[in-house]
Amino acid sequence: MAPVQDGDTLLLHFTSTRPDGEIFEDSRSGEPIRVTLGAKQINPLFEEALIGREPGETVTVVLPPEKAYGKFHRKLVVTVKRKKLNLDHEPVPGEFLKLEVMGRPCLVTVVDVDEKSITVDANHPLAGETITYTITVVAILPREG
Template identity: 85%
Template sequence: MAPVTDGDTLLLHFTSTRPDGEVFEDTRPGEPVRVTLGAKQINPLFEEALIGREPGETVAVVLPPEKAYGKFRRKLVVTIKRKKLKLDREPVPGEFITVEVLGKPCRVTVLEVDEKSITVDGNHPLAGETITYAITVEAILPRPG
């Protein structure tokens, strides 16, 4: 079979790991992910790494923070006075809540809670981390026509 080329539709399995080796995403328990190269469905660096691969082949792609979930930005960690929040229940550190920022809803992670304020983090939970992806080409699907 011919190797992967731009425009191919692929069935992929992938595993995503943090720098400490913790797996935070793995498609293997389920069906492979269907992706068409060139359709902006996956990170361009993944597409680049897949070109020339054959079914059954696995490629490792290591993304630094700025190419993965972004650098950790300290200014996105803020303390908000409780009276400015419309909370329907007591938030717990570690959970996600939605707060309004400049009139738009933003999903944030609760860091600390006290009687007067709540400290939240607007960074993605994986911001600042180098992420390794192991991507396996399960199949190259026939092109239509």
């Protein structure tokens, strides 16, 4: 079979690892994911790394923060007065809340809680981190038509 080309539909397994080695995503415990190259389903850098690979081959892609989950922005860590939040429970640090930040709804992480205010972080939890992806080509599916 020919190596991976643009437009191929692939079955892939992958792991996503933080700089400290912690694996936070791993498809190997389930079915491989199905991806068509060129269909904007995965990061373009992954597509580029897969071109020319054969089934069974594994490639490692290291993405700096700006190519992965973005840089960490200090301005997205904000303290909000409790009375503005209409919370139905007592939040705890590490919990995710849906809030409006800078006029946009988003999922935030609770950083700190006190009597009058709550500090939240609207950055992606992996913002600012370099992420390593290990991707294995399980199969190249036959082209339809």
